[in-house]
Amino acid sequence: MLAYIIRRILWSIPVLLLLTLVIFLLMRSLPGGPFDFVGDKSLPKSVVENLERRHHLDWPLAWQFSSYVLGDDITGGICTGLSFLSGCDIVQSGARFGVSRGLIRGDLGMALKLRGRTVNELVAESFPISLQLGIVSMIIALIIGVPLGVIAALRQNSWVDYSGSFVAVLGLSIPNMVLGPLLIWIFPLTLGMLAISGWGAKPPFFLGVFPNVFDWEFWKHAILPAITLGTAVSASIARLTRASLLQIIREDYIRTARAKGLREQVVVTRHALKNSLIPVITILGPLIIAIVTGSFIVEQIFGIPGMGKHFVTSIGNRDYTVITSVTLIYSLLLVTGNLMVDIVYGWLDPRIRYS
Amino acid sequence: MAATGATSKAIAVPQRKERTPLGDAIEQLLKNRLAVASGLFIVLLILVAIFADIFNAYTVQGFDTTPHAPYAIQVLQDNNARPGVTSNSTKLDGFVYWVGADNLGRDLWSRTLYGARVSMAVAIVAATVSMMIGLIYGLVAGYFGGRIDDAMMRFVDFLYGLPILIVVILMQVFFKAWDRQEDTGLIFGILLDMNQAMGGVLFVFIAMGVLNWLGMARIARGQTLSIKQKEFIEAAKSIGVSTPRIIFREILPNVLGPCIVYETLQIPGYILTEAFLSFIGLGVDAPTPSWGIMINEAYQGLRSHPHALLPPAIALTMTVLAFNFLGDGLRDAFDPRLRE
Numbered sequence: 001m002l003a004y005i006i007r008r009i010l011w012s013i014p015v016l017l018l019l020t021l022v023i024f025l026l027m028r029s030l031p032g033g034p035f036d037f038v039g040d041k042s043l044p045k046s047v048v049e050n051l052e053r054r055h056h057l058d059w060p061l062a063w064q065f066s067s068y069v070l071g072d073d074i075t076g077g078i079c080t081g082l083s084f085l086s087g088c089d090i091v092q093s094g095a096r097f098g099v100s101r102g103l104i105r106g107d108l109g110m111a112l113k114l115r116g117r118t119v120n121e122l123v124a125e126s127f128p129i130s131l132q133l134g135i136v137s138m139i140i141a142l143i144i145g146v147p148l149g150v151i152a153a154l155r156q157n158s159w160v161d162y163s164g165s166f167v168a169v170l171g172l173s174i175p176n177m178v179l180g181p182l183l184i185w186i187f188p189l190t191l192g193m194l195a196i197s198g199w200g201a202k203p204p205f206f207l208g209v210f211p212n213v214f215d216w217e218f219w220k221h222a223i224l225p226a227i228t229l230g231t232a233v234s235a236s237i238a239r240l241t242r243a244s245l246l247q248i249i250r251e252d253y254i255r256t257a258r259a260k261g262l263r264e265q266v267v268v269t270r271h272a273l274k275n276s277l278i279p280v281i282t283i284l285g286p287l288i289i290a291i292v293t294g295s296f297i298v299e300q301i302f303g304i305p306g307m308g309k310h311f312v313t314s315i316g317n318r319d320y321t322v323i324t325s326v327t328l329i330y331s332l333l334l335v336t337g338n339l340m341v342d343i344v345y346g347w348l349d350p351r352i353r354y355s
Numbered sequence: 356m357a358a359t360g361a362t363s364k365a366i367a368v369p370q371r372k373e374r375t376p377l378g379d380a381i382e383q384l385l386k387n388r389l390a391v392a393s394g395l396f397i398v399l400l401i402l403v404a405i406f407a408d409i410f411n412a413y414t415v416q417g418f419d420t421t422p423h424a425p426y427a428i429q430v431l432q433d434n435n436a437r438p439g440v441t442s443n444s445t446k447l448d449g450f451v452y453w454v455g456a457d458n459l460g461r462d463l464w465s466r467t468l469y470g471a472r473v474s475m476a477v478a479i480v481a482a483t484v485s486m487m488i489g490l491i492y493g494l495v496a497g498y499f500g501g502r503i504d505d506a507m508m509r510f511v512d513f514l515y516g517l518p519i520l521i522v523v524i525l526m527q528v529f530f531k532a533w534d535r536q537e538d539t540g541l542i543f544g545i546l547l548d549m550n551q552a553m554g555g556v557l558f559v560f561i562a563m564g565v566l567n568w569l570g571m572a573r574i575a576r577g578q579t580l581s582i583k584q585k586e587f588i589e590a591a592k593s594i595g596v597s598t599p600r601i602i603f604r605e606i607l608p609n610v611l612g613p614c615i616v617y618e619t620l621q622i623p624g625y626i627l628t629e630a631f632l633s634f635i636g637l638g639v640d641a642p643t644p645s646w647g648i649m650i651n652e653a654y655q656g657l658r659s660h661p662h663a664l665l666p667p668a669i670a671l672t673m674t675v676l677a678f679n680f681l682g683d684g685l686r687d688a689f690d691p692r693l694r695e
Binding site for chain 1: 513516517518520521524525526528529532533623627630631634635636637647650651653654657658661664668671672675676679680683
């Protein structure tokens, strides 16, 4: 198991590195620059040149990449040592700006459009908010999804089962971008309940993540977006729970449990449900992806200052460093998420052996 | 094969029905009313998309809109017209906005119809492309096995690690940035022109086609691995049938069922991805209507004109719902283990 985990981690390093390279090259090779316009006006040429020099956009691409990953000082060092490499003259004139400490030291670079802000600051501000939103939606999804699946399975082929399954497909089919505006229209706009936009929790957060859950202000802003994000997820959880419980309830050990006179409630909760939730773990990976990518739209719709909103805004602004770095963080999240799901799955179900 | 069910019914003398797996599956599918209704809805939607020039509100109500496309007609006096309101403009005297107009005075009924074009095109093209690449890739990997299989599937595993939606977003960012440029290479220039002529859909196709074949490749490979052990493949080999012929004539028809089921279940994802891209401004180009763009526009004016949200929202949800029901029905029909 340990060997498997280590191998998986090692395997994800080249994936992430290649992804960094591709994203970086893709973003830097785009025509036009982030400084072409400020609002509707174009900047004077000399200002643009200065800004580009400051952010090393005048360097050859390979050196820009080196500066992004290794940092300016190391890149400058390489150039001093190997000054015959092409482009080194430009690098040496610019390295003393010292903008970047490099990914290897956890520096995600400067934001280009939001002048004077580092991507690290942006992420530190917005990531906890996105995480809170994700956690609340996951909890909502589990609270709705698991009982719905269990009830449908226990009353198989009854009207409860049929309507439950229908509702589940409906929940699966209604897109975030439809549900979000619909909820805004119904609750804040028509009924005057809950908040339209923004985020209620204010830092400092407990352990950097957890807000004060007794604060109504937090829930007022969190409920609608979390429902929007969680509906599709809860629908998939319900469907999977139902299917898996139906299979398990026909197993021999359930018959044994009933035969020895256990109450039905105990049979279901202790024997059947526990095992039927194992397959649900396997789809947690895709579900985390659904929540992360769903947050792009949901944070946009509800005006939540999370990472997804920054990502979408930076795409519009062509803020290359923010796009590159935030994409990297998302990729890292998804890769770790999948790995953790695999580990938990192996731990819960000892029959699974990774090789 | 497909017609066995129907022909045996047409024969007057009752006789034992000849049963084939495909016939069984179709029979099973036809029993599922939701799936049949969904299938009909999808066919209707495709027809509506094709004949949007006839069914749009202007043509139906007898207004000639040339030279403008019906989805691009702006009547500023009629902006945000409510459902059922008659046009204030003298040119469109007596024209009724069945489901209202948007903030630029464009008829929502017509725009929603034309929006179906984009969604259906994406659904069909993305599914076809992913199916073609994935099937061939999986068939080849599975059939040849050994080192070839290892190498090919390692590559798939590697790509699987990439977050698909983010890659699609980045590609669209890339394409959109080039789109505004004068100076492009010849081949890329031709692509850009084609994309412009198609209202920006071409690049959505390309971006979505790049990674979406991975799952299909895995399914096709798995199926091929089990089929190629069967006796009839050995028989085909022994009488000297060529390898491509074995792959495409013997194995392909047998792996097609599960692959079609898988692909149908992927289609809602394609439609939603296009809507998502259009929603954040990375999809089709204005004024081409896409449900994603329309929902975004309606969302901006939600406070004062919520009625603009309903047509695209209902259309998108119904379409995704129909594909989900059809996909579920197909899966149940093709997988005998799920039958009760």
